[in-house]
Amino acid sequence: MRAPFRIIFEQRAETPKYLSALVPFLSVLSALIAGAIFLQATGYSASETYSNMLSDGFMSYRGITETLGLSTVLICTGIAAAFSFQMNLYNIGGEGQLYLGMIGGAWAGLALGPHLPSFVMIPLLLLIGALAGAVWIFVPAFVRSRLGTSEIVTTLLLTYVASSLVKHFINTPDSFFRAENSAFPQGRNVADSAALSPIGDTRLYPTFFVVVVLALFLYWVVKKTEFGYRIQVIADSPRAAHYAGVSANRTTMSVMLLSGALAGLGGATLIVGPFARLDQGITLLGYGYAGIVVAALARNNFAGIIVSGILFAGLRVGGEKLQISTDTPKHIGIMLQGAILLFALGGEAFRRYKVRAVRMKAVAQ
Amino acid sequence: MNSNIWILSLADSVAIATTLILAALGALFTERAGVLNLGIEGMLLTSAITSFLVADASGSIWFGLLLGIILGAVLAGIHAFLTVVLRANQIVSGLALVIFGTGLANFLGKPAEGKTVRTTIEAMSFGALTDIPILGPIVFGQDIITYAAILIAIVASWFLFRTRLGLEVRATGDDPATVDAQGLSVASIRIRYTLLGGALVGLGGSFHMLAQSAAWHLEATTNGIGWIALSLVVFAGWRPIRLIFGAILFGFTLQLPFTLQAEQITFIPSALMPMLPYLATLIALIALSRPGSRNILGAPKALGTPFVRDER
Amino acid sequence: MSNTSHEVASGPYHSGGAAPSALSAHSVSKRFPGVLANDSVDFDIQPGEVHTLLGENGAGKSTLAAMLCGLYQPDNGYIARNGQRVVLGSPRAGLQHGIAMVHQHFRLVDRFTVAENVILGSRNLSFVLDRRSINERVSEVAESYGLPIDPNATVGDLSVGQRQRVEIVKALYQGAEILLLDEPTAVLVPSEVEKLFENVHAMTAAGKSIVFISHKLGEVVEISDRVTVLRGGKVTGHVSGRGATDTKELARLMVGRDINLGVQRASHPIGHEVLQIRDLSLDVNGVSVLSNINFNVHEGEMVGIAGVAGNGQKELADTIAGLITPTSGSVSIGGALATDRGPIHARELGLAYVPEDRLGMGLVPSMSILDNLLLTRDRHVVVDRSSVRPEATRLIDQFEIKANGPDHLARKLSGGNAQKVLLARELSGGRTATKLLVVCSPTRGLDVGAIETVRRLLDDARSAGQAILLISEDLDEIMSLSDRVLVLYRGAIAHETPGESANIATVGAAMAGLTTGDNA
Secondary structure, rough: OOOOHHHHHHEEEOOOOHHHHHHHHHHHHHHHHHHHHHHOOOOOOOOHHHHHHHHOOOOOOOOHHOOOOOHHHHHHEEEEEHHHHHOOOOOHHHHHHHHHHHHHHHHHHHHOOOHOOOHHHHHHHHHHHHHHHHHHHHHHHHEEEEEEEEOHHHHHHHHOOOOHHHHHHHOOOOOOEEOOOOOOOOOEEEHHHHOOOOOOOOOOOOOOOHHHHHHHHHHHHHHHHHHHHHHHHHOOOOHHHHHHOHHHHHHHHHHHHHHHHHHHHHHHHHHHHOEEEEEEEHHHHOOHHHHHHHHHHHOOHHHHHHHHHHHHHHHHHHHHHHHOOOOOHHHHHHHHHHHHHHHHHHHHHHEEEEEEEEEEOOOOO | OOOOOHHHHHHHHHHHHHHHHHHHHHHHHHOOOOOOOHHHHHHHHHHHHHHHHHHHHOOOOHHHHHHHHHHHHHHHHHHHHHHHOOOOHHHHHHHHHHHHHHHHHHHHHHHHHOOOOOOOOEOOHHHHHHHHOOOHHHHHHHHHOHHHHHHHHHHHHHHHHHHHHHHHHHHHHHHHHHHHOOOOOOOHHHHHHHHHHHHHHHHHHHHHHHHHOEEEEEOOOOOHHHHHHHHHHHHOOOOOOHHHHHHHHHHHHHHHHHHHHHHOOOOOOOOOOOHHHHHHHHHHHHHOOOOOOOOOOOOOOOOOOOOOOOOO | OOOOOOOOOOOOOOOOOOOOOOEEEEEEEEEEEOOEEEEEEEEEOOOEEHHHHHEEOOOOOHHHHHHOOOOOOOEEEEEEEEEEEEOOOOOHHHHHHEEEEEOOOOOOOOEEHHHHHHHHHOOOOOOEEHHHHHHHHHHHHHHHOOOOOOOOOOOOHHHHHHHHHHHHHHHHHHOOOOEEEHHHHHHHHHHHHHHHHOOOHHHHHHOOOOEEEOOHHHHHHHHHHHHHHHOOOHHHHEEEEEOOOOHHHHHHHOOOOOOOOOOOOOOOOOEEEEEEEEEEEEEEEOOOHHHEEEEEOOOOEEEEEOOOOOOOOOHHHHOOOOOOOOOOEEEEOOOOEEOOHHHHHHOOOOOEEEOOOOHHHHHOOOOOHHHHHHHHHHOOOOHHHHHHHHHHHHHHHHHHOOOOOOOHHHHHHHHHHHHHHHHHHHHHHOOOOOEEEEEOOOOOOOHHHHOOOOHHHHHHHHHHOOOEEEEEEHHHHHHHOOOOOEEEEEOOEEEEOOOOOOOHHHHHHHHHHOOOOOOO
């Protein structure tokens, strides 16, 4: 028994520009609508939840600055994910690389901070954090480019190892990273020269601008430089890359190391910025995973990540406050992140294909 | 003698392995059909909380298990719809499912914070058999779901390699174009086995909650068991029987830290201990890779690629 | 179109016999976006008959065949089986009516055995597979048509000819009475072609009908009872009687005018040696893919390498281009050693390479023509596109490439235009001027207009002093273009002969490995 009509997907030759912009917007909207239905169904007020999230995230001075502040790290992990994803290299261990960036940055801030002036220390700390992230992805990058081992699982597994590492550094009694004289285990503050002051009395730090400029720089690199050219060739056609003498191995390594470094940089901005110490609470925040969502929603476009990074930061900031202002569990924020991505994925289909319903008819004479 | 810590440890390994076997079998079936579902971690957690809530509310573990299975299938269904029907990127979809599933589980779990579920799965009693030296506790001291899991794996092996439908699944994962040319529906096969895989994962997650953890924590996670399960499938070469042994091995590494700590064996620093299973998995994966290509031994050739019939 | 003494008819056609046709198409049309693939086509076939669909690439024969087996459905007109109208909604429906197609690109699961491939999708199988009885049944079917196969062999290990046999057995096992064979001889050596023809005779003797789809005139004439010629989606001619047909007439029906696919080879001097291959051997996973190859190519000379696909052609081309490191032996370009130095070094020595895989290897599909031109050139840290733009525009003009300018995406180009872009890039030189052009299967899958253009371009390049190594499965092409012909069989040069005096029978035999290394 066949259905009276069939749905056909016709690949579009060309995607009209308006559609490319419309689809992500509609995806977010659909996710929010679905979220509203879910909230109502589970007994929470959708309107109260959303309005609180909106005002806490975007509408107040406090809200906007918090949002922009949080977006610093999300844009970082976003470009980290996008950089490798664009080459079909799925570095999903950005979370672990971020932890290592924090560890590296905290070490630098604690060990070198007292001896160096601020204008040297800050860039050095960021650099060391980035390096730590690159080190953490080195083994997965190496085995991927040489042995073809799936980077998905290797980077993920190392995230769990990194998580244990953070907890170890905080909980071990005589740890270098641990604050002395405190009742419960917590991190030691880095030297003053290693910590930046926020803008005004907000949680927005100058690192935000650094990160935005970095994202735009990477956008330019991919479009206009030889490195970006190679990435495009390898991503689209490994055989053409081989034909043209473009070494896939080397580029794979570079791209993955850079991706790890960017995630590590994100961790370092947390040291230089809001945290100023190693904090095991970072393992509960999921900034690395959020970066993947940010990147996917912006379809790996580095300029677009700035926008989606700010959007997601706003969602989170608004979500965090929820448990205080309403009784909606803050996890709705995480759920919405996942839902937005799911809807965005679905929306992709409409961007790439024209969907038609075709009536099955008997062949006429 | 059977109270020797190592024997108990092995018995525990088998129990822990149950979740791994079920989750990995779920992944195996899905991947044999050519679909990569990375959302297992989120699905485990969601089915865990669902089974918790249902078992607690109804007093029946069977009801809890059933709902957990259904939830697993539902989440897998979302993935199937997105990746098979709408041809979305399978990797991103799986990750979105992890994020969504984790958030959903913690959202639903808020009212259950800190509570312990009313009923749990107990070990089956085989009477005197459990007193057999060494083997007794390991083989006969398990609960019904563990035995069921091993049975399911054996049946799965028979199904895949000895039946007509098994042939079709394996063909779909290797060469969907050929399957399509034979008049079979690739999409329908993929959806079916993704759902089946989700159900198995759901059973694994429910079991994990009702037999292993029994208490729901704030910000709960399954601690990466889902990712270990995915690695396990590769490790076992996509073959269910090998999967059983691999699962017990990995289960052993998972509970080893606790055993070592209990026995006060401290030559392995306590920092390294929680990392043990993950590092072990990592090393195993790397050791199995063949240089030069992505073709891991036994992998379904069309794994992860959406199937599009070549129409003009 | 003129009527000749043969039965040439166009328009509505009926077999004129009393019994209804086993399978027939009545005024079927099929449209795809931008092209009318079939325009009111009539066709029919009787039991025990071999009826060939003849036409060049793009003429519509594959589309018609697809409609006859259920892969596509006609927009207008209808298909009839034994005189009854049927709607074939899918290949499965076609199979239920006893119609099966054997495709050009085999649909076989490499990892499975022959028997498993044959039964895949079979509905009347028990749930639990009884391998022994399945193997027996498959062997039975195969042997009854003289197609010996080993049901337990793994398909991935079989030769091309054997795989084709598996495909045919698959169709027969599933009860096909009518088989459509899509370009079956494209991948076969002359001796395998003979074997295939024998099998076809065995099948027709048993009452099966065979629809043969081909563009190879010689074979068509040998095997067919009737021939229907298609051009531009329409039937242009219908010829009966095996062997009684003049191939020139068929060619005219195929193309609509007298064509000369051969090129007038003007004799001209040959210059210095540009390519030297010495004792080249390549082993892959313990299997010898190339063995002891020796030859050279000079300026102004076109050397053609003939052979059936799979005898080492691709590996030879890739090795010369620096993409593969040989196990032993050397490649020298312009007198300098190029072995094991990579593709960039080879290009610096003056090599240009047009690979067989146009859009996957030679061009990057998602990049523009301009970016693709840059692929084999020096690029600076910041890619300078503006300086290449005028050249890109000029080349598009010069090579008559149908595109909207240098920013046109490669994947949107037709096969012929993609090939022209490749030739434009390779002939115009990269880092240095081109001294040696290696070109593989330059005209495969192209329509006649493009084929003529490409062959002319190659000949012009040769006249201008370019050294060209032409590797092609099209023997006619090799023979008509090359100054010298070498035959590659199982990775070794099996025969060498000057182009003009080449004897097609000898060359064909060498292609099948039937001579004992007759090196000139």
